[in-house]
Amino acid sequence: MDNRSNLTEYVHTIVQTFLQAGVEDVVISPGSRSTPLAYAFSQTDSFNTYMQVDERSAGFFALGMAKAKQSPVLLLCTSGTAAANYFPSIVEANYARIPLIVLTADRPHELREVGAPQAIDQVQLYGNHVKWSVDFPLADGYKETIPFVERHTGRAVTFAMAAPMGPVHINIPFREPLLLDFDYEIQPSTYQQSIPGSIVASQPSINLVEDMIRNTNRGFIIIGELSGDFSKQDFWAFAKSIQWPILADALSQLRTEVPAECEHLLIDQYDALLKSENFKKAVDPNLVIRFGAQPVSKPLSLFLKASKPANYIVIDEDPLFRDSLGVVTHHIHSIPQVFWNSNLHGQPNETLDIWTHANKLATEHIERYIDEQQDEGAFAGKLFNLLPDGSDLISGSSMPIRDVDTFFNKTAKDIGIYANRGTNGIDGVVSTAFGIQQVRKRPATLLIGDISFLHDSNGLLVSRFHETDLTIVVMNNDGGGIFSYLPQSTEETYFEKLFGTPTGLTFDSIATMYQAEYFAVASKVEFEHALTTHKHKDLRIIEVKTNRTENVLAHRHLWSGITEELDQLWSN
Structure with a gap:
């Protein structure tokens, strides 16, 4: 085949392999060196293509899509600083566990590090902020090039989706001329989709958690932002069975669509409640279980760090589990859903009524504040x-x-x-x-x-x-x-x-x-x-x-009012 045919087969192999692997969205920032892939994606009706000329904004646009889909979204840009402008969104994707797949077009090897225009060192450009990175070969017509590109494109999807999800980077060099053969008969990829499996806790780990819940009467559940899709119905069935206070971060998606029979369990004002020293003493736990990321609330973090529960279990699909406070005693390497399918009935939780009553009082303060204030x-x-x-x-x-x-x-x-x-x-x-x-x-x-x-x-x-x-x-x-x-x-x-x-x-x-x-x-x-x-x-x-000053005064007045009432109620 001639050079144009080699290039056409090469880029369509990449595109068709992504399709075969279930990827369907690509965000493109215009540029010359990425022309072959931009053409190939645009020529493929099954792909949804989105344009954003600013690469930094394009990165976050794709990140938002991938966050909402919980499946990979592609980013495509030309060579040089365009690729560097993706970095902020890649860092966020890494720590937020978002499956971005970044495609950076590059100069051919003979134009690297020789002063060629719009050429920077793009090999492993994003360092440890991506889960995996690969530098593709040129579209050279060599018989092993297409199978290599096909396999590694599929691997990129698997890496991005494997728990914990995250970004990956494919660097793709192109030698001029950059035009395709638009009469080329596109062939489906021979790649067979690799489906990442779930990380599931062992039965002894499940037994450990169940035993701790059954033998504890002072504890609560923390729900932070969760990765992947999950069933709210399954979670609330679990919550109803154990009857524990549920401290749900807003990003957990559990403050919405709350079943009426579970409203008393959901504690949404814990940030304000945990500013009261007397309240904190009243609910001091001996067991805390956290699913998902650490919540936004600083008072909650300070409370956990000071109380240091005898048992603090974090259930996280990453072996590098999140413990910025240094107080976790047990990490269980698993997706959370495994623990929501148990029919547990532990001891009555002696702090549930305290949490529920205090949450109701704080909510009344919040509602009056919304009606009366202008900050x-x-x-x-x-x-x-x-x-x-x-x-x-x-x-x-x-x-x-x-x-x-x-x-x-x-x-x-x-x-x-x-x-x-x-x-x-x-x-x-x-x-x-x-x-x-x-x-x-x-x-x-x-x-x-x-x-x-x-x-x-x-x-x-x-x-x-x-x-x-x-x-x-x-x-x-x-x-x-x-x-x-x-x-x-x-x-x-x-x-x-x-x-x-x-x-x-x-x-x-x-x-x-x-x-x-x-x-x-x-x-x-x-x-x-x-x-x-x-x-x-x-x-x-x-x-x-x-007004910034008025905002601070109004917020602090709200918190002090809640704290004062709680301190009086639990003064003993």
Whole structure:
């Protein structure tokens, strides 16, 4: 075959193998060196192709899609710094366990490290932040090249999906000319799909957990963000059988669609409750079981670190289980679902009534706060109450996710809740939200701060290429609001310059640029009007002007009120 035929067979082998392995989505950032693969994906009707010209935003867009799908999404870019711009999303995917497959086009070997334009060292570019990396051979017509490419493309999918899921990297060199033979008869891949198995706990491990639950009367369950699909029905059957307090992080997806008979078990105000010293003494556990990641709540982390339960079991599919506190006593290498199929009936939990009563009191404080206050927390609470059944919420990091943790109360509504908590960064959040909405195909709302919104304003570009149904609520407190809660805020001389970082910007012009529907609101009445007005465009931006100092004072007043009441109730 001639060079064009070799190249055409080569790239279509890659594309067809991905199809055979069940991959169906690719996010492409335009560039010259990646032309052959871009053509091959576009020529294949079974592939969904998405365009985003900014590579950093493209990475997070693909990450949002993969997060929502819980299956691999491809990223394709040209050579050089384009590949480097994927790095932030790859780091997030690694720590959040998201199956991204990154395809970086590269210069041929003779143009590497010789001063050729748009050429950097891309071999193992992402280091330990990917699960696996491979540098492909050129499309040289050698008889073993196609089988090699076919097998390793399939392996990339298996690596990405094997527990714990995560990103992989394929570096693909192309020699000019880069054009394909569009009359080439595309052949299906001979690759037979490799299906990753689940990591299942051994029977002795299951027996250990069951025995501990049966022999303990002071304990609780923590549910953080979980990897992969799981059955809420199975979890709540497990919860009903053991009758323990369930401390559910908002990202666990268990604060929504809560069965009525399990409402008393679900503790959603633990962040506020665990600011009370007397309450902490009243519920001091001797057994804690955690499924999923460590929750957002800092008071919960401080409580666990101080109490050091005699038995703290983490059930995690990664042998490098998450234990930032250094207090885990047992790690069971397994998917969580194995433990939800047991019909357990342990001792009555003597702290359940304490947790339930305290949670009810804190919820009453939260509801009054949402009705009476005008700060970011009250706006966030109003937003959560107005979210329609069958929609999704995406949260930014820093203050938005903490307000989700505090003000998103358990509900029977079907609402998905998402955030980038692998590394807790504020970058790429807009793009992640677009990616999630693209997959979920239902209305979505992004709650984000002004600095984070500015970080990924290029993410709005995707709305020019693809339909969406996204409302972006920007809490504009003119700077980094989270820092006002930290000790740095006491050093007034340098605080605004180094941490507050006020920009003085508003976002009406950005909304105009992207032809988005725009509202600027200053009261909860205006906010409710903006949220409930019929949406006339795919993209809506609601800017809420708030004050950082007032936010801190209002939040602390709320927490002190809850703490004071709890301290009085459990003073003995």
